Amino acid sequence: MNHNTPLSPRPLSHLSEAHRRVMSAAQLREHGVPAARLSAQCRPGGPWQQLLPGVYLLHPGPPTSEERLHGALLYAGRPATGPLPRPGGAPEALITGLAALALHGFASTPALTGLDRFDVLVPRTRRLRSTGCVRVVRSAEVPVAEEVTGLPVAPVARAVADAVAQLADADDVRLVLTEAVRGGHCEPAAIVRELNGARLLSRPHVVDAVDALLAEGRARAEERLYEMVRAHGLPDPVWNVDLRMPGGPHLGGVDAYWPEQAVAVELDTRAPRQDEATVWTEYTRKRDHLERLGITVVHLTPKKLREAPEQQATVVRTALMASVDREPAAYVVVLPR
Structure with missing residues (x-):
């Protein structure tokens, strides 16, 4: 079998291209690939490779950003296909942080290709470790996902807070907060609420950026009132x-x-x-x-x-x-x- 060989007996036509090229061990078993064959495919020089624990890239060469994102979600235990959960449904893994902001279209954050790691938000009770390109972010409350390019992504305010938690440069924090408001993504109060919940308002460079954010938000609100x-x-x-x-x-x-x-x-x-x-x-x-x-x-x-x-x-x-x-x-x- 090579990497172009169909994984029947279950057809792959219902999967996107990225889903066909990144699959979990459980999904491969469902498609008729036993553990021995999987191991053989992933030998050095073989057509497949292990992307993350239990997650496999079904082609040689480096993964694309889309494949890394799908792999991160698979590692966190989210199904690779199917609709997003309905509001009020069971919380699932979401892309958050800088990767989520890049998906939301932020210009002040690195492109997906420039990120070494993707933040994945999961319920606090999940026993999951950060590894490879995945940084696990735990939360007592996981927000309802927003669908962006077919991926489950954290709402902007939550993604901003998770991004700020990883940013040490005051200018970077200010740029992200400012774009969230000027770009019309969300209101300052929603961002401050998330920052407060993440206990980030004790950091001096975050407090300074928040003060500028609130001034920006008030100016925008006054313009809308006029x-x-x-x-x-x-x-x-x-x-x-x-x-x-x-x-x-x-x-x-x-x-x-x-x-x-x-x-x-x-x-x-x-x-x-x-x-x-x-x-x-x-x-x-x-x-x-x-x-x-x-x-x-x-x-x-x-x-x-x-x-x-x-x-x-x-x-x-x-x-x-x-x-x-x-x-x-x-x-x-x-x-x-």
Whole structure:
């Protein structure tokens, strides 16, 4: 038998080219290849070679990036074919880290051909060791896979956190975080949540990059808010102002304010960190104080502004129209901030 000989009795037509060229020992047995023949095929100078423990490359020469990725998933115990698990299904092995970001189309990460190792995310209970081109990443919770080029890949926020865990250079971390936001892959809060869960926010170079990320995320959210008001014909508000009682205390800053209707918009750009409970308490205290004065506060998240701007414009327009049916709000002083 040579490497072009069919592995019948089970046909291979249902497999992709990469799946035909990378198979596990169990799959080869299913296709009629006994252990003795497998061993013979993998002798020095033979047509096949062992790529990883229990995983075989069915041709001579170096593997392609696609073959290495399929081999990594096979090593982690994921079937080489079949649909991705449904949401809520049993967690499986996923490509994560830099390899996942490369598959998601990131320009700030090395191409797959430039990676010596691929990170594979598996449940914490799995007894599996890193070996060869596979670095095993364990997690108590494995997210639902996203399908990219037919492969199960971790969502961007989780892949970013797993990549950052392996990056020691501050510039590399900053570039990855910035592209995740500027490229529209995900919101800063989702990334910070994953970094916090991975206990990476204690690293100085990560903290500095996160501060820049949050500033970037807020700027992007403000741009979307401006665009929402313009594109959907809302009346012009005053932007980025502080509200104060006449001769009294500071009430807090808001991102947009319509004085005649006493409607304020505030962007919820909080990021989950250690002091989230304290931040949320201050956040709600300000909102409650403004609403007691008769000011309607509309909270918009960056994600909703990005995914459903028309719906958010309707929420703001409804609040503006409802002002005619409310008691007049208390007079407040509006100052630029």
